Amino acid sequence: MAQTWNATERADIARTLTAAGPGAPTLCVGWESQHLAAHLVLRDRTPWYMPPSRLESVAATSTDPAGYADLVAKVAEGPGRLSAGYWFAEQMNLLELFVHSEDLRRAGPDGARSTDVDPEHGRAMWKQFRLFSRLLLRPAPVGVVLVVPDGPRVVARKPRSGTGSVVVTGELADVILYAFGRGASTRVTFQGEPADVRALVARFPGPPEETTAA
Structure with a gap:
């Protein structure tokens, strides 16, 4: 069975979101960590309906630790079987999740970044990225x-x-x-x-x- 690198990226962004906590900065203008998490959950579950007002509404329920933890758990869970993101996860989510993980890391106080990418993982990303x-x-x-x-x-x-x-x-x-x-x-x-x-x-x-x- 082929390695599903999007699952690796999903686990990574869930850890990164948890470590950042609610209210953390991101590289996405106007978004804090809860906005980024809300974006990912909506993209997983209702990609056909993602107006800014809905994203703001979901993010607003996740500014406290409990609400935020629940939202991150949904990010970690990923899309359901009725979502295109479930059946085409590698094509839809590999680069998306990687970029958003970097949005969190690089906006942090220490400007951390990914430095140790598995060679096979890197080749999978490049194949899509090119x-x-x-x-x-x-x-x-x-x-x-x-x-x-x-x-x-x-x-x-x-x-x-x-x-x-x-x-x-x-x-x-x-x-x-x-x-x-x-x-x-x-x-x-x-x-x-x-x-x-x-x-x-x-x-x-x-x-x-x-x-x-x-």
């Missing part, structure tokens, strides 16, 4: 090549007419987070013509200490 990256970076104004040092690379966006490509390099977690719009909390670097780099980071910002090269 496809997602083309959708995520489609709005980029220049070409984008994503590179993991001594690892895989993908042309996420071909250059538009009159532009070149920018090579974005970082560890697997950082490259994934960059493409998902969390670049300010990564350690990626940029390599390309200065004008192309400026155009890219204007649309997809990177870390404050971003490195550029012609």
Whole structure:
């Protein structure tokens, strides 16, 4: 039976949510930990009905320790058999859960991040991410090549007419987070013509200490 890495990620985010507690910051603008947990529960159970007002309502019931613990237990439980998330969990949840775990960790006081990803786990994430990256970076104004040092690379966006490509390099977690719009909390670097780099980071910002090269 194939390894289901989304189950590993679900256990990880449940632990991370528990450790953070209610009211903890996240990288998602306007969301605290209970909002993130509410988002995951609604996505698991009623993905067809997730208006902001409902998310706020669920999150509001989880600001105290008991309500929060109940919500996290639902995150750990995952989707029911009637949900698409149950039957397509690996395709729907692997990257989603990983990114949201990082949203919690990297927004914390010590800025922790994933550093020890099982090689098989990493390959599973990259297999999905290389496809997602083309959708995520489609709005980029220049070409984008994503590179993991001594690892895989993908042309996420071909250059538009009159532009070149920018090579974005970082560890697997950082490259994934960059493409998902969390670049300010990564350690990626940029390599390309200065004008192309400026155009890219204007649309997809990177870390404050971003490195550029012609």
